Amino acid sequence: MSGLNPLFTVASIIAVASTAMVITRTVAVHALLYLVVSLLAIAVIFATLGAPFAAALEIIIYAGAIMILFIFVVMMLNLDRGDAARESRWLSPQSWAGPAILAGLMVAELIYGGLRDGGIGQAGLVVGPSAIGRELYGPYILAAELASMLLLAGLVSAYHLGRAIGARQE
Amino acid sequence: MASMAGTSVPLQDVILLCAVLFALGLAGLLMRRNMLFMLMSIEIMLNATGLAFVGAGARWGQADGQIMFLLVLSLAAAEISVGLALILLLQARRPTLDADTGNGLKG
Amino acid sequence: MHSLLIAVPLLPLLGAVVLMLGSLRLAPAAVRFVGIGSVGLSAFLAGLLALHVTHAQMPVNAELWQWIRLDGFDATMRLHLDGLSVVMMLIITAIGFLIHLYSGEYMAGDEGYARFFAYLNLFIAAMLILVLADDLLLLYVGWEGVGLCSYLLIGFWWREPENGAAARKAFIVTRIGDTAFIIGLLLLAARFQTLSIAGALHGAQGAWSAGSMWPTLVCFLLLGGAVGKSAQLPLQTWLPDAMAGPTPVSALIHAATMVTAGVYLIARTHALFLLAPAALGATGLIGAATLLIAAVAALAQTDIKRVLAYSTISQIGYMFLALGVHAWTGAIFHLATHAFFKALLFLTAGAIILRLHHEQDMRRMGGLARTMPGIFACFLIGSASLAALPMVTAGFYSKETILGAAWEDGGFGKLLWCAGVAGAFLTALYIFRATFSVFLGDLRSEPHGRTGSRIAIPLAVLAVLALVGGFMQIPRGLGMSVSLLSRTLSPVFGTGAGNGEVPGAGALGAMLVASLAPLAGLLLAWTSRGEALVPAHWATFMRSGLGFDALYARLFVAPFDWLVHALRPDGFDLLFDRLAQAMIRLHGLLSLSQTGRVRWYAGWVAAGSLAALTIAVLS
Numbered sequence: 037m038s039g040l041n042p043l044f045t046v047a048s049i050i051a052v053a054s055t056a057m058v059i060t061r062t063v064a065v066h067a068l069l070y071l072v073v074s075l076l077a078i079a080v081i082f083a084t085l086g087a088p089f090a091a092a093l094e095i096i097i098y099a100g101a102i103m104i105l106f107i108f109v110v111m112m113l114n115l116d117r118g119d120a121a122r123e124s125r126w127l128s129p130q131s132w133a134g135p136a137i138l139a140g141l142m143v144a145e146l147i148y149g150g151l152r153d154g155g156i157g158q159a160g161l162v163v164g165p166s167a168i169g170r171e172l173y174g175p176y177i178l179a180a181e182l183a184s185m186l187l188l189a190g191l192v193s194a195y196h197l198g199r200a201i202g203a204r205q206e
Numbered sequence: 207m208a209s210m211a212g213t214s215v216p217l218q219d220v221i222l223l224c225a226v227l228f229a230l231g232l233a234g235l236l237m238r239r240n241m242l243f244m245l246m247s248i249e250i251m252l253n254a255t256g257l258a259f260v261g262a263g264a265r266w267g268q269a270d271g272q273i274m275f276l277l278v279l280s281l282a283a284a285e286i287s288v289g290l291a292l293i294l295l296l297q298a299r300r301p302t303l304d305a306d307t308g309n310g311l312k313g
Numbered sequence: 314m315h316s317l318l319i320a321v322p323l324l325p326l327l328g329a330v331v332l333m334l335g336s337l338r339l340a341p342a343a344v345r346f347v348g349i350g351s352v353g354l355s356a357f358l359a360g361l362l363a364l365h366v367t368h369a370q371m372p373v374n375a376e377l378w379q380w381i382r383l384d385g386f387d388a389t390m391r392l393h394l395d396g397l398s399v400v401m402m403l404i405i406t407a408i409g410f411l412i413h414l415y416s417g418e419y420m421a422g423d424e425g426y427a428r429f430f431a432y433l434n435l436f437i438a439a440m441l442i443l444v445l446a447d448d449l450l451l452l453y454v455g456w457e458g459v460g461l462c463s464y465l466l467i468g469f470w471w472r473e474p475e476n477g478a479a480a481r482k483a484f485i486v487t488r489i490g491d492t493a494f495i496i497g498l499l500l501l502a503a504r505f506q507t508l509s510i511a512g513a514l515h516g517a518q519g520a521w522s523a524g525s526m527w528p529t530l531v532c533f534l535l536l537g538g539a540v541g542k543s544a545q546l547p548l549q550t551w552l553p554d555a556m557a558g559p560t561p562v563s564a565l566i567h568a569a570t571m572v573t574a575g576v577y578l579i580a581r582t583h584a585l586f587l588l589a590p591a592a593l594g595a596t597g598l599i600g601a602a603t604l605l606i607a608a609v610a611a612l613a614q615t616d617i618k619r620v621l622a623y624s625t626i627s628q629i630g631y632m633f634l635a636l637g638v639h640a641w642t643g644a645i646f647h648l649a650t651h652a653f654f655k656a657l658l659f660l661t662a663g664a665i666i667l668r669l670h671h672e673q674d675m676r677r678m679g680g681l682a683r684t685m686p687g688i689f690a691c692f693l694i695g696s697a698s699l700a701a702l703p704m705v706t707a708g709f710y711s712k713e714t715i716l717g718a719a720w721e722d723g724g725f726g727k728l729l730w731c732a733g734v735a736g737a738f739l740t741a742l743y744i745f746r747a748t749f750s751v752f753l754g755d756l757r758s759e760p761h762g763r764t765g766s767r768i769a770i771p772l773a774v775l776a777v778l779a780l781v782g783g784f785m786q787i788p789r790g791l792g793m794s795v796s797l798l799s800r801t802l803s804p805v806f807g808t809g810a811g812n813g814e815v816p817g818a819g820a821l822g823a824m825l826v827a828s829l830a831p832l833a834g835l836l837l838a839w840t841s842r843g844e845a846l847v848p849a850h851w852a853t854f855m856r857s858g859l860g861f862d863a864l865y866a867r868l869f870v871a872p873f874d875w876l877v878h879a880l881r882p883d884g885f886d887l888l889f890d891r892l893a894q895a896m897i898r899l900h901g902l903l904s905l906s907q908t909g910r911v912r913w914y915a916g917w918v919a920a921g922s923l924a925a926l927t928i929a930v931l932s
Contacts, residue, residue: 044215048223055227055250059234064242071246078257081223085215085264090256090272097279102249102286109290110242113297126239135236138919139229145923146225149930151218161267171269172276179273183280190284197291201298236916244911309909 044084051077062123064110068103075099086162220261227254241293241305245286252282314365315375317358318392321402322441324351324358325434332431341426348430349413352437356406363399367801374447381450386506393447393510396801400645401444401577404652408569409437411771415660416561418767419667429469433565436462440570444577449498449508452578456494456542459571460487466566467558479557486551490541497534500527514584523588532585532592536599539575543629546603550861552626556618560663563618568625568659569652576632576648580641583806587639597637597725601732604630606859608739612746612846613855616673617662620747623858624699625655627736631715634729640718641806646798647711653782654698654708657775661692664768665751668760675747680756688764689752691772696748698779700741700835703828707783712737713824720823730823734830741834742846749842 054074061067075098082091172180231254234247256275263271297303328351332344339347366373377390394402413433420429439458446452468480502508504527505516521528539545544552555567566572579586579596586593604627611623628651635644665681665688666673682689698708712733719730785797845852854860 041215044219048219051223052226052230055230058250059230059237059243059247064240067243067246071249074250075253078253081220081257082260085220085261086267087260087264087272087275090260090275093276093279097283098249098253102283105286105290106242106246109294112294113242113303119303123238123240123243127237131239132233132237135233135916138236138916138923139233142232142919142923142926143225143229145926145930146228147222149926150221150225161264163263163267163269163272168269168272168276172273176273179277183277186284187280190287194287194291197288197295201291201294232919236912236919239912305912306910308911312907312909 041084044081047077047080047084050074051081060127062120062127064113064115064119065107068106068110071106072099072103075103088162089165089168215261215264217261217265220264221258224254224258224261227251227257239305240303241296242303244305245289245293249282249286252278314362314373315392317362318373318375318394318445319377321355321358321362321406322392322438322445324355325441326438327351329431329435329438332427332434336427336431339427341421344427344430345417348427348434349410349417351434352406352410352413355437355441356403356410359402359406362394363403366394366396366399370804372804386502386508388448388450388508390451391447391509392445394445395805397577397580397645397805398444399801400649400798402441404649405437405440405444405570408652408656408775409433409565411774412561412565412569412656412660415564415663415768415771416559418765419561419663420559425469429466429559432462432465432469433561436466436566436571440574443574447510449501449510449513449582452510452581453495453498456491456538456574459566459574460484460491460542463487463555463566463571466562467555469558469562473557476557479551479554483551483555486548487541490538490548493534493536493541494538497531497538500531500534510581514582517585517588521588524590525588528585528588529591532589533595535578535582535585536592536596539578539633540599541575542578543572543575543633544626545575545599545630545633546606547861549603549607549626550858550865553619553622553858556616556622560618560659560666563622564656564659564663567622568655572625572629573632573648573652576629576636576644579633579636580644580806583636583639583641586636593637593639594725595637596633597729600630600633600635600637601729601736602630603627604634604736605732605739608736608743610855610858611743612739613852615676615856617665617675617678617747617751618659618673620675620743621655621658621662624658624740624744625651627740628655628699631712631733631736634733635715635718638715638719638722638726638729640715640722642798642802643711643714643718645802646714649798650698650707650711650779650782653775654695654706654779657691657772657779658695658699660768660772660775661688661695664688664764664772665692665760667768668762668764669758670761672758675750677758678751679754679758680752681760682752684756684760685764687769688772691776692748692752694776694779696744699744700831701737702741702831702835705780707779707781709828710783713827716827717824730827734827737827738830738834741831742838745835745838746842746846749838754843 051074054070054077057070058067058074061070075094079091079094079099082088082094228251231247231250234250235244238244238247256278259271259274259278261271263269263274293303296308300307328347331347332339335343362373372393372395374394375392377392379387380390381388413430416429416433420426423429436459439455439462441455443452443455443459446455464480464484467483468477470476498508501513501517504520505513507513507516517528517531541548552567552572556563558567586596607623607627607630611620611627614620614623628647632644632647632651635641635647665678665685668685668688669678672678694706698706700706701708701712703709716730716733716737719726719733722729847855857863
């Protein structure tokens with residue numbers, strides 16, 4: 037285990053715990069809040085790995101934009117106690133037995149596959165934004181352009197669907 | 207931030223964490239019937255994948271891992287906006303968030 | 314000369330074609346002109362040819378064309394006219410002409426008038442081809458042709474389903490015989506590469522020894538064909554039901570000509586049969602058995618035509634008996650006289666039926682002698698000839714020839730003679746019982762109208778023939794001797810007992826006994842007229858033809874029916890049906906996995922990727 041870096045250890049425990057809480061809550065907002073905590077913990081992990089840019093992006097975009105979107109939608113949907121009760125009904129033991137087994141097997145597989153070859157050395161470097169920028173606009177320029185097109189597509193479709201929603205509600 | 211990278215993290219631990227998080231996300235996807243929760247679980251899975259990429263990039267000290275993470279992030283953003291719009295549209299059509307009711311392609 | 318020979322079967326054939334094509338357009342008078350005229354002209358030409366052949370003592374040949382030419386077989390269409398063919402040809406055309414004339418009035422007003430004459434002409438043409446053929450294959454063509462015409466004419470009034478059933482029965486039963494026939498022909502053809510009569514018979518005499526397996530096999534097969542066509546045991550069941558056809562048809566086809574084709578066949582191929590004594594013995598025994606069974610059955614019939622049908626079966630039994638004792642001339646003699654008196658009887662019965670509004674049940678007839686004297690006389694003459702009353706009837710001379718030959722023959726001869734005498738007694742009994750019940754006693758049905766000349770003239774001609782026709786062949790022992798027939802036939806048959814020779818002393822005594830048997834029958838018929846001869850349930854058994862129909866129904870028809878019904882679910886179809894059903898069930902099973910739910914699909918994706926991962930990790 038990672039006795040070498042206590043920050044990493046603590047952050048990973050928080051991440052796992054809060055993710056477990058996310059998937060077992062009945063109230064949507066609670067789950068979202070736990071998810072935010074999980075994302076923050078992962079941002080810390082990124083920082084310990086020497087990826088400050090990734091950590092910043094995690095917080096700004098993932099926790100800051102995507103989660104806000106979620107919260108807006110939840111508020112629009114106006115979920116109340118009745119919904120929470122329904123959620124808890126849906127979360128019966130039959131429904132999480134199968135997935136739990138499957139997920140457990142998956143974890144076992146991944147761990148076995150990932151850790152089988154023994155320890156790998158670490159670089160221990162910090163890769164800052166400037167390095168990323170040089171890579172991004174150098175060899176990965178095409179990927180960057182494609183990503184921007186993807187975002188454009190997402191924007192257009194979200195706008196279009198939003199108009200349909202708006203029209204329906206009138 | 208440089209001081210935080212004092213002792214390096216072995217890659218196995220990152221992979222282990224990633225595996226656990228991915229499994230949790232998968233379990234959540236399969237367990238929950240509410241479409242919002244399913245989307246949340248998908249986010250968890252995407253996040254776990256990004257973590258794996260960053261860890262791998264950090265192991266070699268290259269920027270490629272973080273760039274891949276950037277791409278995953280933009281993917282998640284696009285996906286979530288469209289997905290949420292669709293959920294709202296479906297909600298307007300049929301006032302339910304139950305994913306199991308969408309079985310019109312049955313048989 | 315040989316173009317005349319070709320014209321003889323060609324004229325009726327052309328007549329048939331013209332009538333078939335113009336059946337809707339020709340007036341009845343025109344139909345009669347074509348139908349009766351073609352056969353009349355044929356008869357005239359046949360007479361000319363007969364004179365030529367008997368004068369010149371030489372056969373006439375007319376080659377038509379080469380039919381088949383293969384590496385191992387060839388067949389030529391050739392017509393051959395010798396003594397035997399002359400006799401047959403004269404019978405067919407002359408009696409055919411008389412019956413055509415008769416039908417002109419009998420079938421008047423029927424909606425199928427032209428069709429009737431067309432079929433009848435076609436029949437005459439086919440029968441002529443049969444007797445004039447020089448090649449067994451051409452003979453078989455004629456054989457099948459007459460079978461077809463028989464089917465068409467039995468079922469002539471096709472609107473009644475029973476007539477169609479009777480026609481089918483006739484066709485199917487004779488078909489059994491025909492199959493044996495063609496197998497026999499194929500065996501001959503395989504062995505001798507030819508089926509020309511002269512060629513095959515000479516080949517057989519050279520290659521096969523008497524009594525060996527091959528000729529016996531072939532002859533039994535040919536006998537099978539003859540038995541089928543001539544309605545002998547065991548294939549006799551079709552003839553009584555064939556009475557469903559019009560009376561002229563019964564007279565022509567089922568009395569005078571078609572049913573004698575079997576006799577002709579055996580007479581024509583007698584050289585082959587001489588190589589198979591077993592087959593000849595079987596012929597004689599079949600003839601004897603059939604004549605007795607049919608005579609017994611005839612005693613109990615109530616339909617006037619069925620009496621005559623069983624009588625025909627019985628008389629052909631006599632002909633087969635004659636063939637069995639090598640009396641070829643006797644058989645042909647009896648064939649000729651039988652044609653005269655049986656046609657006479659059938660046509661007279663037809664005249665009665667016509668006058669009584671198509672009534673055929675003898676129990677509803679009676680006392681007609683006073684109202685129909687001419688018809689009474691004809692029927693009486695016919696009955697007398699059938700019963701072979703001594704000296705004055707044609708039937709007497711032919712039957713005596715046969716019985717004399719049977720007595721003279723070794724082996725079963727005496728046994729066959731006894732059967733023949735018993736048969737003669739029964740024949741006289743049943744036919745005179747029929748005569749007395751129809752013509753004497755009280756009038757039960759009133760006849761109407763009068764019998765026209767077109768019916769009366771053929772009846773008169775046949776009556777004369779039935780009386781004097783026997784004088785063409787009088788055995789020497791009875792005073793003067795006439796041997797017109799045997800001289801005509803001797804080039805074909807040679808000479809011997811039953812072929813014109815002098816009977817011995819013992820034979821004269823036998824002849825006397827045989828002459829008295831019909832008189833005894835007549836006496837019994839006279840004394841028992843109006844009363845029943847046998848108890849009621851026996852009579853029912855006899856009326857059904859001694860239960861043969863029921864026997865065959867149980868032996869052959871019922872299992873076939875059962876098989877048909879058992880195969881109805883159609884095993885092979887079932888196999889494919891089951892296959893299709895299994896596929897549908899499998900489909901249903903697999904469709905269960907398509908729930909339409911996203912989580913379900915996601916779960917399976919996860920499981921699948923887990924499996925792939927396992928493989929990747931473990932390998």
